[in-house]
Amino acid sequence: MTTSAAAPADLTELYADRIRQLSGQARRAGADVVLISPGPDLAYFLGHSVSSHERLTCLVVPADGAAALLVPTLERPGWAGTPAEQLGLTIATWTDGEDPYRALAGLLPADARVLAVDYHMPAVHALNTRAAVPGSELTLAGEAIGQIRMRKSAAEIEALAAAGAAIDRTHARVGEFLRAGRSENEVAQDIAADIVAQGHARPDFVIVGSGPNGASPHHMASDRVIEPGDAVVVDIGGPMPSGYFSDCTRTYLVAGDGPADPDFPAVYEIVRRAQAAGVAAVRPGVPAQEIDRASRQVIVDAGYGEFFITRTGHGIGLEVHEHPYMVEGNETTLEAGMAFSVEPGIYLPGRFGVRIEDIVVVGDDGPLLMNNAPTALVTVG
Known part of the structure; x- marks a missing residue:
């Protein structure tokens, strides 16, 4: 899903700018990282969103540092040619039988403790992510995301x-x-x-x-x-x-x-x-x-x-x-x-x-x- 009829180069810059804005909102909200699940928020920030059902897909946007994307291995082909690749994001994968939350923890900044999740993240993913990051706490990222999304281009x-x-x-x-x-x-x-x-x-x-x-x-x-x-x-x-x-x-x-x-x-x-x-x-x-x-x-x-x-x-x-x-x-x-x-x-x-x-x-x-x-x-x- 794309959100603009702009040329690909323009789209890449559009999504890069949205991610930069989200990093800034995370800092202002006191969050170390924002975690985004498949759904309208992911489509907004990456121009693409594929449901991974019960499997974990997550966009990681630190307050400071580079964004990354975690997807199930079987879903990786569906991200070929999307803005996520054009942005040069690290796209990490996990395979059935592995612990996706450990894989996600490996993409977070080492000192990340305040984890802000979007409104669409299932509780099973949010709570298991918290468990995988000792000493972490969950907050909601919906208000920070809304500050960006409600201003239409x-x-x-x-x-x-x-x-x-x-x-x-x-x-x-x-x-x-x-x-x-x-x-x-x-x-x-x-x-x-x-x-x-x-x-x-x-x-x-x-x-x-x-x-x-x-x-x-x-x-x-x-x-x-x-x-x-x-x-x-x-x-x-x-x-x-x-x-x-x-x-x-x-x-x-x-x-x-x-x-x-x-x-x-x-x-x-x-x-x-x-x-x-x-x-x-x-x-x-x-x-x-x-x-x-x-x-x-x-x-x-x-x-x-x-x-x-x-x-x-x-x-x-x-x-x-x-x-x-x-x-x-x-x-x-x-x-x-x-x-x-x-x-x-x-x-x-x-x-x-x-x-x-x-x-x-x-x-x-x-x-x-x-x-x-x-x-x-x-x-x-």
């Missing part, structure tokens, strides 16, 4: 824009799939197929929450048959071939003799205004929590504050949820290039839910929308 923003445009195309077709008499599962299957048809590598999630099911933010889909007048929350997304994710939500009204719940139109308009307020608040220098406050205040003022039960947004990139988070208490200062969702909602138990979500990038002067599907209420079916 121009190529990453381009990838997010492509993902946003692709998921917009699927939302534009929802009216073909969503209608009374079909089950949520049937609608979800058609949407999932279209997500791939529009250019995604796969659908990662397809939430179709009709009527009272829409009041559960992560309902996914069920055998419930959609009825005329239902409000239906459709939250969809997935990774593009670039590895970068889409995530976009719209709430639709199924045609009938009007909404099944007479309060739905007014609640929808409150959420639409709340989402617009959150987007409008995005600019460099604003604390992340202010985006949550801007959206939340609209809903609180309308008397529905207790039914806004989620944060307002989450970062996005090589993961659908990553730093920074738009939530009360997060004082991270927004900077140009940060990317995240703005997705306020109102969830009325037993009745319906409304959520509107777009991905926004912080521009030099304000918000840059990665999604351009209309936010006005759409009636389908």
Whole structure:
């Protein structure tokens, strides 16, 4: 997996710079070394990530000194020609029957005692690594890694824009799939197929929450048959071939003799205004929590504050949820290039839910929308 369309030489320098930044973050965090497992962090720092299942694969990034990579011998051919080789990293191997943790300990600085592991490292690997290094302690590297990953480059923003445009195309077709008499599962299957048809590598999630099911933010889909007048929350997304994710939500009204719940139109308009307020608040220098406050205040003022039960947004990139988070208490200062969702909602138990979500990038002067599907209420079916 690569994260840029740049030429190979440019990619090599890109990953070298990211590793240098991580070494600096390790020093600032008081860690002697950062250990990274297969997953989005490894893809970010090396442009390549292969699952080694229960076997240990690990990128070693010391606070001071050269980075190295440990892979199972049987996985070594899969790293041929990747940026790991182009960077000139030491690529050590271990073979089944050998102790991988002893092999990993041999790649660490001799005095390394504070071992920072990424959020994706299985506990079995983290704890066995600690056991292999006498006197060591484990810390989490996720915050240090997040400080680097949440600042998107121009190529990453381009990838997010492509993902946003692709998921917009699927939302534009929802009216073909969503209608009374079909089950949520049937609608979800058609949407999932279209997500791939529009250019995604796969659908990662397809939430179709009709009527009272829409009041559960992560309902996914069920055998419930959609009825005329239902409000239906459709939250969809997935990774593009670039590895970068889409995530976009719209709430639709199924045609009938009007909404099944007479309060739905007014609640929808409150959420639409709340989402617009959150987007409008995005600019460099604003604390992340202010985006949550801007959206939340609209809903609180309308008397529905207790039914806004989620944060307002989450970062996005090589993961659908990553730093920074738009939530009360997060004082991270927004900077140009940060990317995240703005997705306020109102969830009325037993009745319906409304959520509107777009991905926004912080521009030099304000918000840059990665999604351009209309936010006005759409009636389908």
